Amino acid sequence: LAKTTQPISMDSYEGQEVNITCSHNNIATNDYITWYQQFPSQGPRFIIQGYKTKVTNEVASLFIPADRKSSTLSLPRVSLSDTAVYYCLVGESGGSQGNLIFGKGTKLSVKP
Amino acid sequence: NAGVTQTPKFQVLKTGQSMTLQCAQDMNHNSMYWYRQDPGMGLRLIYYSASEGTTDKGEVPNGYNVSRLNKREFSLRLESAAPSQTSVYFCASITTRYNSPLHFGNGTRLTVT
Numbered sequence: 001l002a003k004t005t006q007p008i009s010m011d012s013y014e015g016q017e018v019n020i021t022c023s024h025n026n027i028a029t030n031d032y033i034t035w036y037q038q039f040p041s042q043g044p045r046f047i048i049q050g051y052k053t054k055v056t057n058e059v060a061s062l063f064i065p066a067d068r069k070s071s072t073l074s075l076p077r078v079s080l081s082d083t084a085v086y087y088c089l090v091g092e093s094g095g096s097q098g099n100l101i102f103g104k105g106t107k108l109s110v111k112p
Numbered sequence: 113n114a115g116v117t118q119t120p121k122f123q124v125l126k127t128g129q130s131m132t133l134q135c136a137q138d139m140n141h142n143s144m145y146w147y148r149q150d151p152g153m154g155l156r157l158i159y160y161s162a163s164e165g166t167t168d169k170g171e172v173p174n175g176y177n178v179s180r181l182n183k184r185e186f187s188l189r190l191e192s193a194a195p196s197q198t199s200v201y202f203c204a205s206i207t208t209r210y211n212s213p214l215h216f217g218n219g220t221r222l223t224v225t
Contacts, residue, residue, distance in 0.1 A: 034213050043116075043202050043216030044155070087154070089214075100145060100206075100214065101171060104154040 004088050004103035011109050018075045020106050022088030025069050033064060033071045036087045038105070044087060048073065075108075083110045114138055118203050118217035125193045125224045133188040133220050135203030141215070142208045144186035146170075146178060148199040149219075155202065161186055193224045 005023040012018045024033070032051050036044035048055060050062040050071070061074040075082055087105040119134045135144065143162050147155040157170030161180040175197060177189045186205075190197060200221050204214040 036214070041200075041219070043204070043218055044214070045216065046213035049213060085154075099157065099160065099168070099170060101157055102147070102155040 003101070004090055006086075006088055006103055006106045008104065009107040009109070011111065012078055013111050014079055015077050018078050018082070018108060018110075020073045020075075020086055020088075020108070021070055022073070022103070023070045024088070024090045027068050027090055028092070030092045031090050032092070033062070033068075034089045034091070035060070035062065035071075035073045036089065038085045038087065047086075078108075078110045080110050080112060082108065084108060116203055116205055116215050116217035118201075118220050120220060121218070122221050123223070125190075125222065127194060127224060129193050130189065130191050131193065132190075133201055133203075133222075134185070135187065135217060136185045137203075137205040137215070138184065139205060139207070139215065140183070141205035142183070143206045144180065145204040145206075145214070146176075146186070146188045147202045147204065148172065148197075149202060150199050158188065158201075190222075193222075195224045198222060198224045 034049040035047045037047050038044040048060045048062045050064050052064050055062045063072045085105040085107050087102050091100045116137045145160040146158040149155050156172050158176050159170055159178040161167045164183045167178050179187045200219045202219045203217045206214045
């Protein structure tokens with residue numbers, strides 16, 4: 001199982017770009033990297049997923065270096081509503097979904 | 113399309129009481145999961161079911177039992193509740209389709225006094 005390590009918390013201001021890095025040194029060949037966002041009193045929701053290089057969608061970008069031992073979630077021009085906890089999850093995609101263990105997450109606080 | 117539905121939303125138990133948390137998904141997903149989240153903490157995996165008819169322990173299974181009733185439903189039972197089980201419980205499901213994410217319910221907030 002690939003264990004993940006993220007910063008416990010980060011602060012930012014509205015309009016800035018925020019980059020949250022996750023370390024996963026023992027990622028396996030079949031593992032994908034998925035990021036989730038969680039607001040208080042809600043279940044986590046999917047933001048973005050990738051395997052290698054760069055993935056971009058309407059809300060974020062995900063950068064994964066060639067060795068795949070880390071990944072960086074990039075949130076462009078954050079707003080107050082981006083204040084949440086962000087989790088990176090590493091696990092096998094396709095086939096039998098096994099033991100999906102979350103790390104402790106990064107609490108992002110966006111200030112005006 | 114409701115996604116993942118958890119019942120009840122809130123529950124208060126006395127120490128020693130039992131209860132079952134219900135979870136159902138309507139997305140035809142194969143795998144289902146139960147997590148707990150203590151205040152200010154991350155998600156910890158209790159049990160999961162990779163497919164109908166199978167269940168496996170996660171990180172913190174002690175004090176819990178699960179049943180994968182059918183493909184749609186995955187229940188979590190506390191046989192004798194303890195104050196340490198006060199938490200928010202999230203159910204999630206995922207398909208085995210390539211490149212798919214977890215879908216979470218809105219949680220059950222459980223207080224054991």
